[in-house]
Amino acid sequence: MSTAFGAAPTIRADGPPTWLTSRWTQALLVLAALLAGFAVLRGEHAFPALPEPFQIGPFFDRVYDWVVANRNTSPLFLYGFNYLSVGLGSAVILVNQVLTLLTWPGVTVLGTFTAWRVAGPRTAALVLAAFAVFGLTGLWSEAMTTLALIITSVLLALLIGIPLGILAGRNEGFDAAIRPVLNFLQIMPAFAYLMPMLLLFGIGNPAAAVATTVYAFPPAVRITALAIRNVDKGAVEATTSLGSTSWQLLTKVQLPLARRTIMLGVNQTIMLAVSMVVIASVIGAGGLGDAIYQALNKVNVGQAFEAGLAIVLMAIALDRVTAAAGNREYASGGSPVPRLAMTAAAVLAAVAASVLARLAGVADWPREWTLSAAGPINAFNDAVQDLFGDATAAVGEFLLGWVLDPLRTLLTDSPWWLVLLAAAALGLVLGGWRTALVAGLSLLGTGLLGVWGLSMDTLSQVLVAALVTVALGVVVGVLAARGDTFSRILRPILDAMQTLPPFVYLIPAVALFGIGRVPALAAAVVFALPPVIRLVEDGIRGVPPESVEATTSLGSTSWQLLTKVRLPLARSSILLAVNQGIMMVLAMVVIGALVGAGALGYGVVFGLAQNQLGLGLTSGLAIVCLGVLLDRLTQSAARRTG
Amino acid sequence: MSTTPGAGRAAKAAALLMALLMTTSCAVRTTSILRDPDTVRIALNAWVGYEASAAVVQYLLEEELGYQAQLVQLDEQPSWQALDQGAIDVILENWGHQDLMDTYGPGGNGTVVDGGPNGNTGHIGWYMPAYLVEEYPGVNTVEGLKEHADLFRTPESGDQGEFLSGAPGFVTQDQGMIDHFGLDFQIVYAGSEAAQITEVRNRYADGEPVLFYFYEPQWLFEELDLVRVEFPEYTEGCDADLEDVGCDYPRYDLNKIYREDFAEEGGPAYELVDAWEWTNADQNAVARLIADEGLDRDEAAARWVADNPDVWRPWIPETDRA
Numbered sequence: 001m002s003t004a005f006g007a008a009p010t011i012r013a014d015g016p017p018t019w020l021t022s023r024w025t026q027a028l029l030v031l032a033a034l035l036a037g038f039a040v041l042r043g044e045h046a047f048p049a050l051p052e053p054f055q056i057g058p059f060f061d062r063v064y065d066w067v068v069a070n071r072n073t074s075p076l077f078l079y080g081f082n083y084l085s086v087g088l089g090s091a092v093i094l095v096n097q098v099l100t101l102l103t104w105p106g107v108t109v110l111g112t113f114t115a116w117r118v119a120g121p122r123t124a125a126l127v128l129a130a131f132a133v134f135g136l137t138g139l140w141s142e143a144m145t146t147l148a149l150i151i152t153s154v155l156l157a158l159l160i161g162i163p164l165g166i167l168a169g170r171n172e173g174f175d176a177a178i179r180p181v182l183n184f185l186q187i188m189p190a191f192a193y194l195m196p197m198l199l200l201f202g203i204g205n206p207a208a209a210v211a212t213t214v215y216a217f218p219p220a221v222r223i224t225a226l227a228i229r230n231v232d233k234g235a236v237e238a239t240t241s242l243g244s245t246s247w248q249l250l251t252k253v254q255l256p257l258a259r260r261t262i263m264l265g266v267n268q269t270i271m272l273a274v275s276m277v278v279i280a281s282v283i284g285a286g287g288l289g290d291a292i293y294q295a296l297n298k299v300n301v302g303q304a305f306e307a308g309l310a311i312v313l314m315a316i317a318l319d320r321v322t323a324a325a326g327n328r329e330y331a332s333g334g335s336p337v338p339r340l341a342m343t344a345a346a347v348l349a350a351v352a353a354s355v356l357a358r359l360a361g362v363a364d365w366p367r368e369w370t371l372s373a374a375g376p377i378n379a380f381n382d383a384v385q386d387l388f389g390d391a392t393a394a395v396g397e398f399l400l401g402w403v404l405d406p407l408r409t410l411l412t413d414s415p416w417w418l419v420l421l422a423a424a425a426l427g428l429v430l431g432g433w434r435t436a437l438v439a440g441l442s443l444l445g446t447g448l449l450g451v452w453g454l455s456m457d458t459l460s461q462v463l464v465a466a467l468v469t470v471a472l473g474v475v476v477g478v479l480a481a482r483g484d485t486f487s488r489i490l491r492p493i494l495d496a497m498q499t500l501p502p503f504v505y506l507i508p509a510v511a512l513f514g515i516g517r518v519p520a521l522a523a524a525v526v527f528a529l530p531p532v533i534r535l536v537e538d539g540i541r542g543v544p545p546e547s548v549e550a551t552t553s554l555g556s557t558s559w560q561l562l563t564k565v566r567l568p569l570a571r572s573s574i575l576l577a578v579n580q581g582i583m584m585v586l587a588m589v590v591i592g593a594l595v596g597a598g599a600l601g602y603g604v605v606f607g608l609a610q611n612q613l614g615l616g617l618t619s620g621l622a623i624v625c626l627g628v629l630l631d632r633l634t635q636s637a638a639r640r641t642g
Numbered sequence: 643m644s645t646t647p648g649a650g651r652a653a654k655a656a657a658l659l660m661a662l663l664m665t666t667s668c669a670v671r672t673t674s675i676l677r678d679p680d681t682v683r684i685a686l687n688a689w690v691g692y693e694a695s696a697a698v699v700q701y702l703l704e705e706e707l708g709y710q711a712q713l714v715q716l717d718e719q720p721s722w723q724a725l726d727q728g729a730i731d732v733i734l735e736n737w738g739h740q741d742l743m744d745t746y747g748p749g750g751n752g753t754v755v756d757g758g759p760n761g762n763t764g765h766i767g768w769y770m771p772a773y774l775v776e777e778y779p780g781v782n783t784v785e786g787l788k789e790h791a792d793l794f795r796t797p798e799s800g801d802q803g804e805f806l807s808g809a810p811g812f813v814t815q816d817q818g819m820i821d822h823f824g825l826d827f828q829i830v831y832a833g834s835e836a837a838q839i840t841e842v843r844n845r846y847a848d849g850e851p852v853l854f855y856f857y858e859p860q861w862l863f864e865e866l867d868l869v870r871v872e873f874p875e876y877t878e879g880c881d882a883d884l885e886d887v888g889c890d891y892p893r894y895d896l897n898k899i900y901r902e903d904f905a906e907e908g909g910p911a912y913e914l915v916d917a918w919e920w921t922n923a924d925q926n927a928v929a930r931l932i933a934d935e936g937l938d939r940d941e942a943a944a945r946w947v948a949d950n951p952d953v954w955r956p957w958i959p960e961t962d963r964a
Contacts, residue, residue, distance in 0.1 A: 068745065071727070138938075203724035204714060284714040284724065293715055296836040297688050298933050299843075374936070389844075400797040507840050515806065515832050515841040516798035594833040596798070602810065602831050609811030611719040 023637075026429040034422040038414040045415040047452035056449050056621075057614035064613035067199050085206035088152065092205040096148035103363045104140055106354030107131070113346040115317070119324030126320060130313035137306045138370040139291055143314065146287030149205065149277050150270070150318075153212035157269050161217040162262065165224025166250065169258075175225060182218040187583070187627035190215055190279045191590040192604050192620025195613055198283050208277065208285035216272040223265030227258035263326030270322055271499075274315045278501040282608065288314075292503050301381045301507050302374030308504035315499040385511045396518035403464055404517055411456035416447060419456070423629060431636025438632045445625040449618040457599035458589055459626055461517055465524040466582040466630075473529055473577060477536025478562065487537065494530040502527050502591050510595050520592025520601075528584035532577045539573020540566050575638035582630045589623055600626075682911045683730040685721035686713040688809060688835060691859050692735045693939055694928035695760065698954070699734060699918055701943035706958055707910050717811035722746055725901045726753045732915055733899040737764055737813055738892070755905050757898030761919035762859065766813065766891040768805070768871035769856040771846050775869050782871045784823050791826040793851045802828040806842070806854035809835040816855060818887030819873065827853070842866070859922045861933040913959040920953060 052058070071077050099107055108131045116124035134143035168175040190211075197211040231254045239253045255262075281289030288307050295303035357363050411419060420443050427439035446455035480487040502523055509519035543566050551565045567574070593601030600619045607616020682703055686696050700711035714730050722742045724730045746754045770782060778793070780786040787803075794803035805827045807816060820827050832838035838854060839862060845852040846866050856868070873890035874880075880889040904912060924946075931942035947954060 068723075068726070069751065198720060198723070202727040203716065203720060203729040281715055282717070283720065284716045284729070286712075286714065290715045293688075294686075294693070296834070297693070298690060298936075299836050299839050300936065303936075397797050405800075506834075507836055510837045510840040511844065514796075514798075514844070515830065515837055516796075519837075593831075595837040596831060596833050598831050598833075602833060605833060606810040606831075609717040609719065609809070611723065 023429050027426055030422055030425045030429060033425075034414065034418060035410070037418045037422075038410050041415050041418065042413050045413070047416045047447040047450075049450065050448065057618045059614070060617045061612065061614040064199060064611070081200045082202075084210065085201035088156070088209040089202070089204065089206035092148050092152045092209055095151050096145055099144040099148055100141075101354070102350060103354040103357045104131070104135060104365050105357040105362075106350040107144070109353045110346060110350040113349070115321050117342065117346075119321050123317075123320045123324060126313075127317045130310075130317040133313050134310055135365045135369065136371050137310055138365070138367065138372075139288060139307060139310050140365040142286070142288045142291050142307070143310055144287075146277050146289065146311075147314070149208060149212065149280070149285060149287060150273050150314075153209045153216060153277075154266075154270050154273050156209070156213045157217035157273065158220055158266060160213070161220025161265070161269065162224050164217075165221040165262075165265070166228055166255075168221060168225035169228025169254075170250075178221065182221060183628070183631075184624060185214060185218050187586070187624045187631070189587060189590045189601075189604065189620055189623050190276055191282070191608065192616065192623065194280065194283050195604075195608050195616045195620075198608075199613065204284040205286075207283050208280035211280055211283075212273050212276040215276040216269045219268035219272065220265045223268065224258070224262050227261030227265070228254050230261065231257045260326050263322060267319060267322040267326065270318050271315060274311065274318065274499065275501065278311060278503065289501070292501055296503060296507060299507060300374060300378065301504075302372075302377035304504045304507070305377045306372070306374055308500050311501055312496050312499045316495060381508055381511065384508070389512060392512040393514060396513040396516075399464070399518055399521070400516070404460060404521075407464060408457055408460040411460050412453055416452055420444060420447075423633075426633060427636070430633055431639075435632050435636045439629050442625040442629040442632075446622040449622050449625070451600065451603065451618055451622045454599045454603060454619065455622045455626060458601065458623070461521065461592070461597060461599065462582065462585050462589065462626065462630070465521045465528070465585045465588075466578070468521065469525045469528045469532055469581045469585060470578050472525065473532030473581060474536050474574065476529070477533045477577070478540060478566075480533060480537040481540035481566075490533070494533060497526060498530045502588060503594075506591070506595050515596040517592075517597050519595045520588070520597035523595065524585045524588035524592055527588050528581045531584060532581040535573050535577035535580060536570070539570030539577070542573065543569045572638055575634065579631065579634040579638060582634055583627065586623065586627050586630065590620075680708075681710040681712055682732070682915070683712045683714055685724060685730050685733045686715045687718055687721060687733075687735065688715075688811065689857075690861050690929045690933045691762075691925050694925050694932060694942070695734045695762075695920075697932070697939035697943040698920075698928060698946060699915060701940055701947055702914060702918075702954060702957065703911055705947075707914060707962055709911050718813075719811065722754065722899070725899060726751070728753075728901060728903070731901050731904040732757070734915075734918075735760060735762065735764075735896045736899045737766075737894050737896060739813075753902050755900050755902055757900045757905070757916060759895045759897050759919065762896040762922050762925055764857060764859070764894040764896050766855070766857040766894075768816075768819075768853060768873075769868045770851070770853050770871065772867040772869050773849060774851055782869050784825075784871075784873060787825055787827070787853075787871065788823075794827070794853050796830070798830050799828045802826050803853065805829050806838055806852060807831045808838050808855045809833075812855070812857075813891075814855065815881050815884055815887045815891065818881070818884050822886050822888045823873075859926050859929070861926065861929040864926070864930055864934060910959045910962055914957055917957040917959075919957075924950070924953065 049055070067077075071082075102110065108128070111131060112124050112128045115127040134140045164178065168178055193211045193215060194207070197207040197214075201207040201210045235253055235257060236249065239249050244252070277285060277287065278289035278292065281287065281293050288311050291307035292304050292311075295301075295307060354363075420440055423443050424436045424440035427436035443455075446452055476490070480490050505526060506519070506523055509522045513519040513522055547565055547569060548561065551561050556564065589597070589599075590601040590604045593599070593605045600623050603615050603619025604623070607613065607619060684696050684700065686693060696713050700713060703709040703711040714724065716724055716730075718737070718739070719742065721730065721733050722739065722745075725733065726746050743754075743756065744750055746752075748755065774793075775782050778786065778790055781790050781793070791803035794805070795801065796804045798804060803826055805816060805820070807814065807829050810831070810833065816829055819825075820829070832841065832854075842852055842854055842862075843866070853871070856862075862868070874888060876889045876892040881887045881892070898915065898918075900912075900915075905916075928942050928946045931937045931945060932939055935942075937945070
């Protein structure tokens with residue numbers, strides 16, 4: 001993409017020695033310059049405050065006051081936002097009432113049957129197991145509330161996302177215009193969404209549904225656009241040459257051919273919605289997220305885990321069903337008539353089940369039919385703490401004293417312009433002028449938002465957490481790539497780690513590492529590890545067997561094989577893993593603040609809890625700025641290498 | 643059981659749908675969201691004492707009056723916003739918040755009203771384990787904190803003593819107190835009450851020093867022996883400047899806050915909530931069942947209700963008394 005400084009330096013025969021022009025050496029030189037500058041100029045260097053009328057925080061605070069004063073008088077609300085919020089809130093309630101009306105046997109019959117038709121008997125068994133867990137943990141009605149919210153917001157997200165995606169797939173200009181918006185939406189931390197939503201759409205289900213929709217629709221747009229663009233050019237040309245209209249082209253060729261990929265987008269949207277509804281419980285969304293939250297208030301890890309397990313199962317069930325709907329192994333079988341008959345039979349069976357349940361007096365899941373694993377889980381948690389508590393505390397102290405504190409001091413006590421220049425220089429070295437510009441501007445953004453110091457604190461934590469994540473992820477990924485059994489055992493664990501709401505492991509993290517930045521780091525690592533491990537494993541497995549054989553036949557040791565062949569050839573996957581790892585760690589900044597990470601994350605949490613829109617939103621936007629910076633730097637590095 | 647509840651629900655759903663269609667034909671206020679008149683929506687703030695109150699009120703509304711009572715998990719300040727938007731009907735345990743009363747109360751936009759005391763008194767303060775006071779007598783005073791600040795150092799607070807703050811939504815004046823009394827302490831934000839309690843329990847188990855923001859009534863006092871730090875008593879207005887506070891936290895007579903229309907429309911649910919008033923001991927009894935014995939909140943409420951008919955009978959509106 002760029003041809004600037006440092007591009008293909010090795011070709012120039014008369015230039016300086018190659019080690020000096022290597023990008024990594026140059027990057028190290030930039031860091032050395034930063035350190036030298038720090039040593040000389042160390043001290044208080046506050047980012048200059050903007051004059052009062054231009055400060056961004058107070059501006060948001062004024063917006064907040066205006067909305068509170070005008071919510072039920074201004075036409076903007078009376079004929080705008082309030083429509084949406086009342087409509088959406090009511091939609092969620094209606095879906096929930098339908099689920100309640102069906103009763104648990106009815107929902108179970110309908111759900112299991114659908115899963116069987118769409119995805120086959122194994123997935124149907126999984127869905128049945130998920131329903132059983134909802135009931136047995138005593139969380140049936142909570143699970144249905146969550147399901148209602150997911151259904152409403154996913155439908156809405158698809159209603160918005162797929163048309164936008166089709167537009168973006170057929171129109172380059174629109175695609176270019178919408179891309180930065182989607183980037184922004186995906187880097188913005190979920191928590192930071194909640195405040196403006198709360199303000200515009202009201203507390204409870206409406207705001208939760210809008211927040212979930214906004215959070216979940218970007219992948220639907222992206223993947224739909226990609227799917228439409230990837231439709232075989234030949235098929236498109238053939239249709240156009242036959243004189244079809246644009247609408248016919250879309251409905252007869254592009255959509256049917258893109259369907260499989262679009263379903264992947266649907267799948268991603270659902271997964272994001274599942275993670276968001278848990279967070280939305282903070283603004284009164286209710287359901288399973290609420291159950292987790294309340295268990296945490298009582299510091300009852302076991303109870304939180306039970307509700308977390310219900311979420312994990314719901315996520316995995318929804319994932320498998322939609323993934324299968326994309327592949328259509330089962331559903332396409334049979335002619336339309338029996339399919340219609342089957343559907344009718346399923347609906348009848350569901351209705352019959354619900355009527356029977358009412359007659360039998362078990363329309364609500366009977367309380368006697370519940371089991372609790374909370375006790376054993378709590379005991380396990382205590383035992384782990386007794387066993388490893390001292391060791392983990394020592395690790396934590398080491399990390400704080402030798403890694404986190406020095407890095408934070410370096411970033412906060414260096415002059416702001418020096419850090420800014422260093423970021424831009426890194427951008428230049430790794431990407432080129434455009435990357436340099438974006439890197440510099442995004443850091444400048446944090447300063448203009450008025451939260452430079454907090455941003456540097458957060459940046460130091462994110463960098464360390466990302467480093468730990470990548471180091472662990474590469475080791476585990478390499479092991480998984482080399483051992484099929486290990487890989488098979490690992491897979492369900494990674495699935496669970498990815499879908500388990502991070503709230504659940506916050507308390508164990510505090511128990512092991514005490515309060516502060518270290519437990520936040522531990523939680524972020526747990527959250528960010530799965531995609532890193534997956535990408536590394538995938539990259540190494542993708543190394544062509546010929547290269548491996550060639551090296552083995554030359555008599556290399558397996559260590560040489562790994563370091564000289566496998567890792568270098570998998571480099572672009574690994575750099576992508578670094579990028580994903582950093583973005584996932586960044587997504588945990590706010591959640592880390594719940595266990596004492598402070599900094600920007602705490603700004604968001606505090607702003608939300610104390611109705612301070614200015615603080616909450618500027619902190620959230622600063623996190624976006626850091627995200628853009630780190631994303632650009634790592635992506636450029638990956639692209640130039642790949 | 644017959645099928646009538648199902649049919650009733652279906653009819654209700656249809657009625658709600660009609661209401662929805664009608665409301666969308668003109669200007670929409672946030673208060674016009676679908677609402678079942680037989681459902682009372684109660685804010686549920688994060689601490690267990692509040693949950694105990696909510697559990698008992700919910701139980702009585704449902705079992706004695708036949709209402710549905712829905713508990714909506716919210717932070718303190720957003721709860722007020724929820725009343726303003728018509729998303730909930732009542733806050734059962736409010737701690738101060740005069741500023742919010744000015745915004746939303748009769749002097750402001752008039753969407754909420756003060757529902758009077760709920761009988762509980764609340765007291766926020768700085769606390770430490772009793773064993774510290776035994777080991778270092780007088781450490782629970784301003785002078786003692788000055789002398790022993792280094793005792794409370796942690797890796798997180800560096801070379802200052804650590805003051806562990808609680809949930810971000812709670813009322814605080816800690817920085818103002820630290821500044822006023824010239825204490826060499828740094829606030830470490832635990833970020834959530836759960837994290838804070840976990841940390842306090844751990845340090846307590848190891849006999850380590852810890853100084854933290856806490857409040858009564860709170861169930862943890864049943865489990866740990868904690869001592870309050872002594873500051874000059876609160877006097878009216880001594881906390882006016884939050885950057886310089888030379889006194890302890892005030893004692894709050896905790897009160898109820900209603901959505902204006904909920905109080906206006908009245909009805910048995912409102913009458914019960916309005917008549918409900920109990921003591922700190924009552925609340926602690928239920929909170930202990932929930933937090934210590936791990937009972938579900940409705941089981942805890944059921945047990946308390948079974949044991950204390952004399953306390954709650956008078957809250958039931960006369961027309962509904964069996």
